[in-house]
Amino acid sequence: MSRSRKIAIFIVGILLALMLVVALFIGLIFVAFREDAPSVADNSVLVLKLEGSLPDFAVEDPFGARLFGRDDRSLTGLLTQFKKAKADKRVSAILLDIGLSQIGWGKADEIRDAIADFRQSGKPVYAHMEYATNKEYYVATACDRIYVAPIGDLFIVGLAADVMSLRGSLDKLGVYPDFYQIGKYKTAPEQYTRKEMSPASREVINAILDDFYGRFVNTIATTRQKSPEDVRALIDSAPISANDAKQAGLIDATAYRDEVEAELKTRLGYKEADKLKKISHGDYRRVTPESLGLNQGERIAVVFASGPIGSGSSDEGGPFGGQTVGADTIVKALNDARDDKNIRAIVLRVDSPGGTSYGSDLIWHAVDAAKQKKPVVVSMGDVAASGGYYISATANKIVAEPTTITGSIGVFAGKPVLKGFYDWIGANNEYVLRGKNAGLFRETEPFTAEERAKFEGMLKSFYYDAFLPKVAQGRKRDVEYIDSIAQGRVWTGTQAKERGLIDEFGGLDKAVEIAKELANIPADKGVRRVV
Incomplete structure (x- = not known):
């Protein structure tokens, strides 16, 4: 056999092997994507x-x-x-x-x-x-x-809550936390500004733990047929x-x-x-679900807002980060559902600790606009606080579990001042400015008196001219009452319902039921959820 013939046979063999590998790969993809219903035996x-x-x-x-x-x-x-x-x-x-x-x-x-x-x-x-x-x-x-x-x-x-205070560490590093908060209980920045838990923070945490612990004990007592006192003794052991x-x-x-x-x-x-x-x-x-007679009938859109709120697109998360709520993504989903004549109602599922005021307000506006055309019901998950509550407030109804964390109607912002840290490591940072407030966010200097007045005025404007009035409008209460229960305070679902911040207890299924009722869909008719 000639050398050229051997080379040709060798090349053909390689090509055949490659074709076999490709065929196997395509077969694996076909099997992976094939969604044939499995065989489910009786019993x-x-x-x-x-x-x-x-x-x-x-x-x-x-x-x-x-x-x-x-x-x-x-x-x-x-x-x-x-x-x-x-x-x-x-x-x-x-x-x-x-x-x-x-x-x-x-x-x-x-x-x-x-x-x-x-x-x-x-x-x-x-x-x-x-x-x-x-x-x-x-x-x-x-x-x-x-x-x-x-x-x-x-x-x-039993239940425990820990509060980490970093002020002592920041002082040693030469970092000064220059923050401003509106609301006695808006304690998030205190981890940077204080060396110990504040009385306000301790008050809120104790109230939440009392609520959760009581529910935990009573649930065990009811389901295991014991007295709450016996359950507490068992927990202590x-x-x-x-x-x-x-x-x-x-x-x-x-x-x-x-x-x-x-x-x-x-x-x-x-x-x-x-x-x-x-x-x-x-x-x-x-x-x-359709093969079992479920998820059929009039269409109700379900929009998920999970994670911290910001501008731009949402992120589904991955190995190096969790989910985020992008205002552009949520606004588009709400607008599409609003304008789709086949959608009878919208359920916005919120599981968010808050985020930027800018992204939150864009979503709030989209919820409010959608509400003018069809019912919008909010379903709160583990947490819907601060910006998470802001985007929920204007809905027709708000549904949460008794153990949902919500509220935190308040605002804080600030900057770390790194001058001491730079001096410690031998770095020098200088600014050349044009404009009276160009140095507002200089990282080497605290706010000047004028800058602080400007900065605090901006935060007060958002709280008093946007956050409080929009919550009051959505909950049909006066601003003074909302301010009295706001102050940045976090509430459990149970506490929030007592104060009129939510309407019903339940999860996503309950929210869909309420949306169905508000859309005047007959009780005996099914609904199809569109995500």
């Missing part, structure tokens, strides 16, 4: 996992999830699984594996609501945990039965081993995962030799 158990941060919403990515293990789970995805399983006659129970979570108390209550709603179907929810802290156990108490691994513990040790928790009636049994499945088999009438039929979260999410 199946849906296995759900609760762990991690669970953002309000995440775009489901079958390709990334299957090929690269990308975690695209979200709170709305989890709640949808509960709703589907409730309507699905093939699913007879849910096994909820609870790991360490990073959710807030508001989301914990929303998950408890979903569990309670599912149980109305007569189907059980079994919770299994290796160990649990306060929030994991709090969610588990909504289930029919609670199991903890024999080696496990309950770290239901924690951590509690699994065996002791069983003896105290905090859990139903100590059991390994396979033993819980064996109990489910007995509960669901399986024969001893039968294998428990299970379907995972990943597979079951390919069962569409």
Whole structure:
């Protein structure tokens, strides 16, 4: 065989191998993107996992999830699984594996609501945990039965809040925090300006802890059939081993995962030799709500505003940062929903600690404009405070969980003065200015008296001419009353409802129900959520 022929055969072989690799890759992509409904056997158990941060919403990515293990789970995805399983006659129970979570108390209550709603179907929810802290156990108490691994513990040790004060460190570094705040309780800048917790900060934190702790104790007492006094005594004796928790009636049994499945088999009438039929979260999410008669009917738009508020586009987050709320993105979504004649109402889901006044006001205006054409209902997540409350205030109705953190109607701003730090490291920074206030944000000098008056005047104008009047207008109260309950104070959902800052308790599902009513959609008609 000639040399040229050998080379040709070699090249053809390489090309064929490359074509085979490409074909396999295309096949993998096809399998990853194929969303055929899975086979769900009768009398199946849906296995759900609760762990991690669970953002309000995440775009489901079958390709990334299957090929690269990308975690695209979200709170709305989890709640949808509960709703589907409730309507699905093939699913007879849910096994909820609870790991360490990073959710807030508001989301914990929303998950408890979903569990309670599912149980109305007569189907059980079994919770299994290796160990649990306060929030994991709090969610588990909504289930029919609670199991903890024999080696496990309950770290239901009570609630703690810590406040870090950095003023002493900044003084040593030569950094002076030059801040101004409006509102006695607008204490966010105090971590830089004080060396210890202020009385106002301590007052608010104690009020929140009292509210949350009382709810935590009473929930355990109600679900585990104990007196609040007994529950407090158990908390004071924690951590509690699994065996002791069983003896105290905090859990139903100590059991390994396979033993819980064996109990489910007995509960669901399986024969001893039968294998428990299970379907995972990943597979079951390919069962569409529409195939079960859900998510059909008149359209209600759901717009998610999760993260700190700023200008520009929203960011869905990633390995190096969390989600952010971009005013341009949210305004466009609200305007599109407002102008779409097929959309009957809008639900704005807010899970934000606040952000810039500029971005917040743009979103507020879009909400107010949309409200002129169709109902707008706000659903608050873990937190909707400061700018998060600002963008919510003008909605027709505001819905939050009792444990949502909201309010913080106030403002602060300032700058770090780095002159001492620069001197310490031997750096020199000089400014050449044109314009009376060109040096307003010089990082080497505190505000002059004139600059401070200008700066504080700008903040006061926003608070007294925009924030307070817009909240008062939205909540149909006078400005003086809103100012009296504002002052930058943070409230729990329970406290906020008592003061007229929210309208109803509940999560996203409750907000959709209210939007449906306000849009005059008949109660017996379904709705389709459009995200």
